[in-house]
Amino acid sequence: MNVDMMRKVDHHLGIPLTFLATYWLKLIHLISGKQPTTPKNILFVELSEMGSTIIADPAMKRAQKHFDANLFFVIFKKNKPSLDLLNTIPQENIFTLCEDNLFTLIRDSIRYLFWCRKNRIDTAIDLELFSRVSALLTGFSGANNRVGYHNFHGEGLYRGEMLTHKVSYNPHIHIAKNFISLIYALEAKSAEVPYSKVLITDQDTKLDQVTFSDEEQARIRNQVKACYADYQTDKHQLVLINPNASDLLPQRRWPKANFIELMQRILNEYEDCLVLITGAPNEKAEAEELRKQVDHPRCINFAGQLKLLEMPILYTVSRLMVTNDSGPGHFSAITPLKTFVLFGPETPKLYGSLGNSTPIYAGLACSPCVSAANHRKTPCSEPACMDAISVDKVHQLVKIELG
Secondary structure (H helix, E strand, C coil): CCHHHHHHHHHHCHHHHHHHHHHHHHHHHHHHCCCCCCCCEEEEECCCCHHHHHHCHHHHHHHHHHHCCEEEEEEEHHHHHHHHCCCCCCHHHEEEECCCCHHHHHHHHHHHHHHHHHCCCCEEEECCCCCHHHHHHHHCCCCCEEEEECCCCCCCCCCCCCCCEEECCCCCCCHHHHHHHHHHHHHCCCCCCCECCCCCCHHHHCCCCCCCCHHHHHHHHHHHHHHCCCCCCCCCEEEEEECCCCCCCHHHCCCHHHHHHHHHHHHHHCCCEEEEECCCHHHHHHHHHHHHHHCCCCEEECCCCCCHHHHHHHHHHCCEEEEECCHHHHHHHHCCCEEEEEECCCCHHHHCCCCCEEEEECCCCCCCCCCHHHCCCCCCCCCHHHHCCCHHHHHHHHHHHHC
8 A cells, every 4th residue: 555545544444443442442441450560571563664663772672671571563564674673673573564455454453463462462562653553553452551642632643542551742852762751651650641751861762783794894895896896995985875765755855956966066076985876676766867867987876786684784884874864864873874864844853863963954934844643744745845955055064074
């Protein structure tokens, strides 16, 4: 299903189902007398964003350490590789939902119900802000403890009332801190309305860093050399350009003409720079069009050359990256790579990378225009917030880093 179809399913089916589920679960709890228990098998529910799995890692690590618990995760199948980057969740503890069409989604959701009970899930944590599907998956997980964000007196999206620990989502702090507030709700000694009344610091959101052997780094450099025969590790520095963004919010894309001009400037000014246009295999043709328009021998179409799990190795051996606000900006956070992330419909205050990153944000009066309250769907079709970020501004920041 495409993004708009998923939104329609979530709205037209999600609202009545979450309404009915609310009263069904209340009846079940009244009959069974279920009470909150000490978490031992904790399930995280996050379906639609690959970058969010990285941002959620500090929260998952805290839950694992504080409760000495087994961690589980449910996610859309296409986004599952993002969980493998930090390897916090064991492979056998990951359940994937196929969202190709409504039939496969329903089929896998039924399978999920049995999987939860087989693994004795006692705690389910809904990381989503706006999805009714995730609310239903949390509600019907069979868990005694069900943690997530609740509107209280807000006017946001209706998701029913299936939570035992209702946390107040704070749109003024980083989403990583919001995720950690879900864990603090579980740690609370007594009930709070709302959860979580604690101070969460920047230190709490630190990401673990990954390291790679000389052999792994040499393998990636050899793949670069296969695309540019004159590449020498002691002579060239790699500059990565990621011009893509998820279909969930295509308004996050900086104009292609700007990327082309930026690459041309870098290549003309720095003879030791190789520019690699990165992307997934299905983005290879688009990357090739950009490469042709840049029209420089040191501009390389590197889209589809590596698997997602290999990308952090590329980040480790590269000098810097310029990217739209998308997965790579978060994936690079587990490495030392200097990353410049272009923001428009979103704000770096909420979704900025947790790594060695500099956000570039015009801050127009209309921006950010997407939130948990509008299903992250903006009416804007011509994102002036991205057009307002000039090539000069990005170029100056890149020049400072390249020296």
